[in-house]
Amino acid sequence: MDCDICGKQAKVHLTQLVGGQIKKIALCDNCAKEKGVTDPTGFALAEMLLGKTGGKVSTPAPFQTGATRRCGGCGFTLDDLRRIRRFGCAECYTTFHDEVSQMLRGMHKGTKHCGKVPAGLMELHARTQRLEELRGKLDLAVIAENYEEAAGLRDEIRQIEIRVTPATD
Amino acid sequence: MMRFTTLVKNPADWMTGEGADNAIVLTSRIRLARNLKGESFPGWAKKEQRRHALEVMRPAVEALPCMKDAFSQELDDLSSVQKQVLVERHLISREHAARGEGSAAVIERRQSIALMLNEEDHLRMQSIRPGMSLRAAYESLATIDEELEQSLDLAFDHELGYLTTCPTNLGTGMRASAMLHLPALVLGDQIGQVLQAVNKIGLAVRGLYGEGTESLGNLFQISNQSTLGESEETILRRLERVIAQVATHERNARDKLLEDDPEMVADKIGRAYGVLRHAWIIDSKEALNHLSLLRLGGDLGFLPTETVKSCDALLMDIQPAHLQLHSGRKLSPEERDSIRAEIVRSRLQSLEAPDIGSRRKKNDSPDQNPEIL
Numbered sequence: 001m002d003c004d005i006c007g008k009q010a011k012v013h014l015t016q017l018v019g020g021q022i023k024k025i026a027l028c029d030n031c032a033k034e035k036g037v038t039d040p041t042g043f044a045l046a047e048m049l050l051g052k053t054g055g056k057v058s059t060p061a062p063f064q065t066g067a068t069r070r071c072g073g074c075g076f077t078l079d080d081l082r083r084i085r086r087f088g089c090a091e092c093y094t095t096f097h098d099e100v101s102q103m104l105r106g107m108h109k110g111t112k113h114c115g116k117v118p119a120g121l122m123e124l125h126a127r128t129q130r131l132e133e134l135r136g137k138l139d140l141a142v143i144a145e146n147y148e149e150a151a152g153l154r155d156e157i158r159q160i161e162i163r164v165t166p167a168t169d
Numbered sequence: 170m171m172r173f174t175t176l177v178k179n180p181a182d183w184m185t186g187e188g189a190d191n192a193i194v195l196t197s198r199i200r201l202a203r204n205l206k207g208e209s210f211p212g213w214a215k216k217e218q219r220r221h222a223l224e225v226m227r228p229a230v231e232a233l234p235c236m237k238d239a240f241s242q243e244l245d246d247l248s249s250v251q252k253q254v255l256v257e258r259h260l261i262s263r264e265h266a267a268r269g270e271g272s273a274a275v276i277e278r279r280q281s282i283a284l285m286l287n288e289e290d291h292l293r294m295q296s297i298r299p300g301m302s303l304r305a306a307y308e309s310l311a312t313i314d315e316e317l318e319q320s321l322d323l324a325f326d327h328e329l330g331y332l333t334t335c336p337t338n339l340g341t342g343m344r345a346s347a348m349l350h351l352p353a354l355v356l357g358d359q360i361g362q363v364l365q366a367v368n369k370i371g372l373a374v375r376g377l378y379g380e381g382t383e384s385l386g387n388l389f390q391i392s393n394q395s396t397l398g399e400s401e402e403t404i405l406r407r408l409e410r411v412i413a414q415v416a417t418h419e420r421n422a423r424d425k426l427l428e429d430d431p432e433m434v435a436d437k438i439g440r441a442y443g444v445l446r447h448a449w450i451i452d453s454k455e456a457l458n459h460l461s462l463l464r465l466g467g468d469l470g471f472l473p474t475e476t477v478k479s480c481d482a483l484l485m486d487i488q489p490a491h492l493q494l495h496s497g498r499k500l501s502p503e504e505r506d507s508i509r510a511e512i513v514r515s516r517l518q519s520l521e522a523p524d525i526g527s528r529r530k531k532n533d534s535p536d537q538n539p540e541i542l
Contacts, residue, residue: 074213076213080213085335085336088209088210090205090324090326093332100329107337107397108340109371109398110395110397111397112397113340113341113398114400114403115340115401116311116341116400116401117325117327120319125327
């Protein structure tokens with residue numbers, strides 16, 4: 001069996017029960033290490049297969065609490081945010097995602113951008129939405145244990161991700 | 170590159186309402202906030218980082234077609250009076266003037282487009298037009314935004330839109346505002362009610378110099394507060410509707426004042442005229458409040474229509490830094506009050522006393538207001 005992430009020979013096989021459904025995943029040594037699969041408590045199969053991070057090479061930074069949480073982009077901390085109610089750089093919005101959601105409550109008419117998108121990002125925007133759609137399909141295929149279709153979708157997702165990633169770096 | 174003295178030599182069209190009806194809505198202004206990806210925001214960045222961001226942005230901004238032969242200066246290279254003049258002209262913000270190394274201002278020759286580099290956000294771009302003209306102001310700025318996108322990597326998130334230092338600007342990063350002259354609503358004691366209603370719709374009302382400033386000269390700024398969850402189009406449409414309504418209220422209040430108490434109106438305008446024509450010492454606040462009434466007199470026909478334009482030019486020129494620029498030296502507050510009075514007297518020298526009779530002739534139905542006589 002091949003690794004679900006990179007297609008190399010799989011060494012680690014995981015089974016997890018999510019919402020009454022059995023989910024299986026196969027990983028090679030490298031991907032297992034990268035995803036932190038060696039620590040079963042810190043790893044969510046469903047999230048990886050179906051969720052936001054689905055198959056992406058990068059994993060979210062380990063969760064740090066309170067004042068020690070620090071933005072990797074600019075060194076801004078949660079304490080700084082509480083003090084000045086402003087952010088240190090664009091990446092802070094990812095680092096302090098939960099706090100942002102809290103701050104935005106009642107601040108604006110909505111919480112999702114409906115305005116102008118930079119022309120250069122239109123294509124990326126479309127691809128991002130296509131990815132979401134494909135991941136949804138993959139979700140259904142896995143639930144239906146239709147692995148052939150799932151593999152096809154996984155390949156398609158991988159293809160798009162290869163094109164998306166260099167553009168976002 | 171344009172020099173400071175050349176830039177400020179003449180008033181901009183938007184300052185004197187050139188080519189627009191500005192009797193009630195003086196100016197329309199759009200501001201867009203943008204930031205660079207991968208660079209710390211100016212307030213958090215270290216000096217070298219701010220410098221680096223400036224080096225990335227400045228060539229791109231100066232290369233804009235509208236910025237051909239523009240004014241472009243680092244704020245550190247301007248004197249405090251020069252910076253203050255730009256603030257008084259609304260070409261840079263007070264916050265921007267207070268920022269040190271690594272901040273710059275790039276201003277188009279006609280002073281209708283101004284870009285602040287390393288303000289609270291990396292880029293604050295502004296477009297000002299005379300009269301009610303939010304749409305045109307937005308369109309000229311949207312073009313500039315698209316041109317800058319070509320050369321700058323802007324911080325944008327598919328969920329949160331344009332990412333800004335302060336979350337209150339997220340999304341469109343757009344603040345649209347109009348400056349309104351509302352003397353009749355103030356005189357008729359209706360202003361509180363109107364402004365409260367505007368606030369309830371989620372729009373902000375501020376004084377002459379934006380956030381945290383008191384209203385002088387019956388001038389009020391109305392702007393959107395929400396920047397996320399709505400398109401630019403929706404925000405502009407709501408603002409246009411509300412501003413038009415407030416302007417109608419003011420127009421009705423002016424008519425009503427003339428109908429109900431023409432003597433009081435004539436008295437106010439006459440006194441304002443008297444003070445401005447004969448004062449030898451006058452502070453900003455007093456001057457602004459009297460100019461406001463003179464401006465009203467111009468609109469209502471007590472004084473020639475051009476009075477409105479003279480008042481608008483004076484509103485700009487009697488401010489402290491403008492006075493010091495005019496005198497070419499630093500002035501004490503006492504000296505400023507004398508020079509201010511001198512400038513006002515000389516500008517209004519040929520303005521004849523308000524004439525109730527002449528106003529009446531302009532009125533189509535003289536019989537309805539016999540008491541004016």
